[in-house]
Amino acid sequence: MCLRSRKVSGFTLVELLVVIAIIGILVGLLLPAVQSAREAARRMQCSNNIKQLGLAIHNYADTFKIFPANANERDSVNVAQNRFTNGFSFLSKLLPFFEQRNLHSQLNFSLKLTDGYPNANDRTRNYGVIQTIVPVFLCPSDPTQGVRSDLAAWWAWPAEASGTFQPVSRGGPAAVTCYKGYQGQGFDTNPPNGPFERSSVGGPVSFRSFMDGTTNVLTIGERSPSYSPWASWAACNGVWVMTDYPINAIRKTKPTPDPTEVGGIKYGAISMHVGGVQVGMGDGSVHFLSESIDFLTYQQLGNLADGLPVGGFSPP
16 A cells, blocks of 8 residues: 655744744834824823813803912911911812812812811811812823822911921822913912912902913913822912923933922923923913923913013914
8 A cells, every 4th residue: 555645734933933023023013103092092181181171260260250269268367478278279169160060069168178187088078078089180191199198298288287287288198180270480479470379369360360362371281290299189289380490301300200309390390291291271272382392482471471472382
C-alpha cells in the first residue's frame, strides 16, 4: 500500500512574529488617537460646565441686578477690617440657576458656612451639606476627589466659630470645585477690578461695572484642586482666580499634581488640559486660552474697568 503524505498548512514562527509586530505597531498608533479623542470629549464637557455657570451668572444678574458676591454679612465685631462672617461663595448662591435648587434650599445662609461643625455627617446643617458633590463643578479631565480632607488651613475663613481659627480650618472635609471666578489682579480691591473678589468689600458688581465690555472680561476660569488646596465650592476663601500669574505656571513649577501651597502661584489659572485652560467671558462665551497668550493681554482680560479693552481679541 502506498501512503500519501499530507501537507499541513499553518504559520511559521517567523510569520507569527511578523503578525504580532504589526499588531503591536497598529495598537501603538491607535492608543494616542483614542486618548486624544477621550480628552477632546472631556474638554467639551468641561466647556459645557463653564457654559452652564456663565448662563447661571446671567440669570442671577437678571434676577437681582447684581452679580453673586463672595461672603455675606459684614462682621459687626470686626468692622474696621471689613471682614465678613458667613463665608459662603458666589457659587453657592448660583445653585438655583443651574438645576441645583434643592441643594441650595438645604443651606442656611443666615448661619455660618461651618454651622454644624464638627459633625460632618449631619446633612441638616451647613457643614454636612457642603460635602455634596456637584458634577457641574468638576472638570472631567481633573483626577481630584470630589470631597477632600486635605484643603488649606483657613479654607473656610471667615466662617470659623471664633477668631482663634478652630480646627475646622485645617483641611475639610468639603466638596470641591475646579471652576472659580476671576477677580483680576490682587484681591479685596476697592473698587473691585474683577467680577468676583474674595470678599465684597468693594461693593456689588453688575454688568454696568464691565466698562471694558463683557466680551473682553474673564468671569470663570479653571483652578485645579489637584494643584491648589483652596478648592471648596461653598467657601468664599478660594473660589477665585488671579491674573497675577501666567496660565498653568504652577504645573511648570511642579509637574506632578500636589495640592500643597506653593507661594502665590496656587491662585493662578491651572487646568489638567494640555496647553492651557478653559475660560468663560462676561458675555457667556467659552474659550480655550493658551499658556502662550501674551501676559499683558491676559491681565487686561481679567480687569473689568482698566480702560484697556482688548478689542478684537480672538482666542484660538
